[in-house]
Structures are given as C-alpha cells and as structure tokens.
Amino acid sequence: MGTLRARDTRDQWWAMAEQKMMHAMEATNLADILERVLDKGIVIAGDIRVQLADIELLNIKLRLLVASVDKAQEMGINWWQQDSYLSCGAKVKDLEQENRELKKQLERNEELRKRMARCEAKAT
DSSP states (O other): OHHHHHHHHHHHHHHHHHHHHHHHHHHHHHHHHHHHHHHHOEEEEEEEEEEETTEEEEEEEEEEEEOOHHHHHHTTOOGGGTOTTTOHHHHHHHHHHHHHHHHHHHHHHHHHHHHHHHHHHHHO
C-alpha cells in the first residue's frame, strides 16, 4: 500500500513537471514568434466591398502593420511623433505654431488700430 501511494505521488509529480515544461516551451515559442514579428514586421491587408446591383455602396480598405517602433522608424513610419495626442514634442510644436499665428494677428490688429487712429485724426 505504501509503495502504491509513493508511485502515485511520483506519477503526479512527473505529470505536473511535464505540464510545467510544456507551458514553459509554449511561452518561449510565443515569445520567439512575437520577437520575430516585431523584428521583421508583418502586414495584414484586406478589402471590404458592399455592392447592390453593381452599385458600390461601401468600400473599406484595411491595412495593418505590426512591427516594433525601431522597425517602423527604419521603414519611415513615425506618425505618432507628429500626433499631438501621442507626443508631447508635437504638442509643443502645435503650441509654437499657434503662438506665431496669434502674434501675427496681434501685429495686424495693432497696425489696423494705428491706421484707424490716423484716419480719425485726419477726419477731425
């Protein structure tokens, strides 16, 4: 009876060890696949068209690129750097542009105020 319990315990231990090994190998394989995808990049493309009696009602083109930031920059893709919602540097550029425009408007308004003052002085 004692050897039967010991054998059952040993079998359970081996089964758990095998499960842990399989889980570790699956996690490693997934990590390897993810690393390759991010390193090389992958493109998924598809189109959806809805037509009724040869009349196109809807046309949707889907393009998905999965890559690391470094790989995307190598390919010349860096739209997130100019998006003010995603980049504080872009926010600063947007604020600087807005500031320049406001200064131009202020100068224009000041020039118009001076012209109006001259016209009023001539009129009196």
